[in-house]
Amino acid sequence: MRLALLAIAAAACAFPQDGATGTDWPHYGGTYRAWRYSSLSQIDASNVGRLVPVWAFQTGDSEGGLQATPIVMDGVAYVSTSHNWAYAIDAASGKQLWQYRYEPGGELTTAYGPANRGVAVDADHVFMGTLDNYVVALDRKTGRETWRVNVEDARQCGCNITGAPLVVKDMVIVGVTGGDSAHRGYLTAYDVNTGRQRWRFWTIPGPGEPGHETWEGDSWKYGGGATWMTGSYDPELNLVYWPVGNPAADFYGGDRKGINLYTDSIVALNADTGKLVWYHQQIEHDVWDFDTAYECVLLDLPVKGRQRKLLLNVNKSGHTFVVDRTDGEFLGAWPAINHFNWIEGISDDGELLGRNEPEVGNPKTICPSIVGGRSWNHGAFSPRTGWFYTVGLEWCQEVVAEAEEPREGEPFFGGSFTLRHPPGEEAHSHLDAYDPVTGEKKWSHRGKYPLLASVLATAGDLVFTGDPAGSFFALDAKTGEKLWSFPTGSGHRGSAVTYEADGRQYILTPSGWGSAVAGLMGQLWPEAELFPNGSTLFAFALPEEER
């Protein structure tokens, strides 16, 4: 108990009302608040034009690209690759310190393709989720495996882990893939030292639990509710926030009548017990595969003149939801895209208006496409501009639903889709700056292809991201003007970070094309089929003489 109190006290001191990182990049989203924002400003809008590459590190695991967010602590960068290799790299020189290659326990069920969005690091360990649904802990100094635990048999569930774990106190928390297969999702916490299970939260309530009645018949057993991407944590409220994905089957809801809790919801769990404290469901009875899966950005901002503790989350549909993170009260929603017809809008109470659902046997054009009005690549918040920077994807699909029986662990889609350009123009994307509460757009930067890398924001008033053709670039955070770019040779599908080593600020980006969405792009842009894979980290800084 005393240890827990000390840990809470330490956490409160280490995490003031501030989501900025400093010399390190300790968590997936930067800090627990998922701002993806750094207070470092050695590189700024006036000098970024002179940024140069300092080192490159090739992982050698290029199938699936490099989709990770590197973690940087105490001058060491830690990164995981698509097939669960892990590296520790000297952050100043790019020299390898150690390498680890995970050996799967059994047959791989890479149902969603090889990918890993990153590791988590604590004082002694590096944690990684695997393609066969294990969590491994490695000795932070040597890379030697210290424990591994099977979350659930991957062959049976057709599920695994591609998201980065989150360390909270002395627990490591991992999600699970799913939603497109017949499987019931969960979130699990393990002891960082021993790997013993501390708690599990089922995202679909079981018999006797509140919310179980929102599922028809036995549909709860195979109902999806995956916990794809990394959640956030508020140490003062002691709440772990996690996004829960779509119900299965994606397009066909005929056998799961009901609002299907807690799919397409943000859940807030007591960090110590994993028990539900509150939830906010964004989409009732989803039939579009519009997961609640992306970053939970914790902001303290005024709403209607009163300071509130907020949680902002971009739904896969491209609509952005803002709730009170103390109790889940809905405060507003705004679209980050122009082309949408799956709904007409969202009411002041958070209700979806004008639902336009896929139909069995009858093809329809629905926007945005199933690949999203935004993909999982994360946005960033800058406290200097007060703006939230996020990508929006403009594309549609022809979709037809089909009745389907669940087969445990097998694909359970309930229909099929083909990508289409939106009405009147070519599919494209844009990176925009928004007021996070009102959704008022401040500026927009257009991309030819879907932008599928995360955004990094810094106190140098810069915003960084990369595109599918391999260009890694910086925009002025205040105006959106492009200030610098570098051709890395392979498309971007991961997340850049920034850190300081030996008094020098580095911008570190993964480069390396891959992923399910990347593969699907060929339906609209045939040349995209030939985009090269890769898996390389590029580190940039100002030239030595400039610092």
Place this chain on the structure above:
Amino acid sequence: MIWLLLALLTQANLPLEDRSPGARVFARSCAVGYCHGTAGSTGRAPRIRGRRFERDYLLRVTRDGIAGTAMLSWKDRLSETEIEAVVDYMVSISKPAEGGARPATPESRPATTQPPKPVPLDVSRGKVAFFDATRGTRCGTCHALEGWGVPVGPNLASAVPGSAVEIRELPTIGVQTARLDDEGEFPALVVEQAGGWVRLYDLSMPPPVLRTLPAAQVELQPGSSWTHAAVIPGYSDWELTDIIAYLRWLGNP
């Protein structure tokens, strides 16, 4: 008769109708979501439409999958008829290979396999109970059979208990007590001791954790307080009896 018609149609190299049996299998199992695209267009997985393939290659990959990749093996997931149909469909939408990749004629199809023997009710109930995902911890958490489950404990197909009571009171051969200075004692199943390291399963609670510890830090004593009964509290005697029927059937189908 329908196969002959389809064979004739496809020998004319016309793509099969969207509602053909093979197209339906493809739509449901192959084109889904993030794998091969609708009607074989681009998806995360390679495009099939308009590319060159030998029929035998398509058949082999569909049946056996490609090890270590996301391409599953379908021989246990689809019937032989469904596999032949989906391969015919893929042939019809792909370019013909040199010499023409023709769909199989009725004569060249494999002889119809015998329908599987009906499975007794207690056996199928037992299998369901063994792998029941709704329980969280179930037999499959520590035992593997028929390609499902995690092989921590012994292979049960070759060591079938005689009764529910016997399952609860299993002698826990091989479970020792491990002691670490900063942790105290816990039940452990040692896997390997080599090169100054000990690999063991920590059985404090399910799921078992495979831990790698420096041998110098671990003290091992034979015997432990661990019981099999303690990890299967959710299983009734009826369910355990069904599970025994399932295990016996596996050894003697």
